Amino acid sequence: MLDNTFxxxxxxxxxFPDANIWMELLRTEVEKDAMNGSSMxxxxxxxxxxxxxxxxxxxxxxxxxxxxxxxxxxxxxGTQLQVEEHERERTVKSVFGDVLIERSYGFCKTCEKPFxxxxxxxxxxxxxxxxxxxxxxxxxxxxxxxxxxxxxxxxRMTGLDLTPSTLHxxxxxxxxxxxxxxxxxxxxxxxxxxxKEVRLM
Numbered sequence: 587m588l589d590n591t592f593x594x595x596x597x598x599x600x601x602f603p604d605a606n607i608w609m610e611l612l613r614t615e616v617e618k619d620a621m622n623g624s625s626m627x628x629x630x631x632x633x634x635x636x637x638x639x640x641x642x643x644x645x646x647x648x649x650x651x652x653x654x655x656x657x658x659x660x661x662x663x664g665t666q667l668q669v670e671e672h673e674r675e676r677t678v679k680s681v682f683g684d685v686l687i688e689r690s691y692g693f694c695k696t697c698e699k700p701f702x703x704x705x706x707x708x709x710x711x712x713x714x715x716x717x718x719x720x721x722x723x724x725x726x727x728x729x730x731x732x733x734x735x736x737x738x739x740x741x742r743m744t745g746l747d748l749t750p751s752t753l754h755x756x757x758x759x760x761x762x763x764x765x766x767x768x769x770x771x772x773x774x775x776x777x778x779x780x781x782k783e784v785r786l787m
Contacts, residue, residue: 602643612636634745642682649678653689653704660694661706667692670700678710680717681746716756724748724756 612633619632658667673688689704709718716724723744727736734750741747 638682645682646685649687656704658692663696665696678717679715679720681719721756724753725760728753728757
């Protein structure tokens with residue numbers, strides 16, 4: 587007989603819950619809530635929460651695959667990095683929860699700087715703790731209203747617990763990135779070939 591709590595779901599060696607057991611537990615939990623007078627909105631929140639729990643190990647698996655197969659090439663100049671260390675951990679806040687990733691880093695003799703090539707491929711900002719999707723949610727939210735007002739709205743709509751300072755910081759990073767991209771486009775318009783490239787974008 588199945589235990590009706592998700593805390594009891596056992597993860598396999600590859601960190602994935604058994605999908606059949608997961609579905610049966612979810613069905614049982616939905617039945618219980620439905621028969622005890624839950625609204626459709628409550629069921630939506632329950633199912634969304636459980637799906638996130640199922641999705642988290644899959645996201646970590648995919649992100650780790652990217653990191654594990656990353657070439658140790660400098661993301662700035664393209665030269666081979668001198669590998670300094672493997673399996674350096676980084677925790678990233680994603681829409682499904684916190685994801686721990688291990689990646690390698692190396693030193694570029696040309697740029698005279700250390701780099702984590704996997705971070706760039708994963709779309710992670712050098713100093714940010716947020717995933718690309720969380721960065722996007724933060725920046726779009728702050729466009730609607732000040733970060734202090736949007737924090738509770740984001741929590742209610744997405745389940746993400748993002749403080750006003752996090753929303754503001756990630757929105758600022760996205761704004762700075764947009765400005766850098768715009769400056770590159772402006773620079774391209776200084777040459778004929780650049781104008782052609784901009785037209786093709």
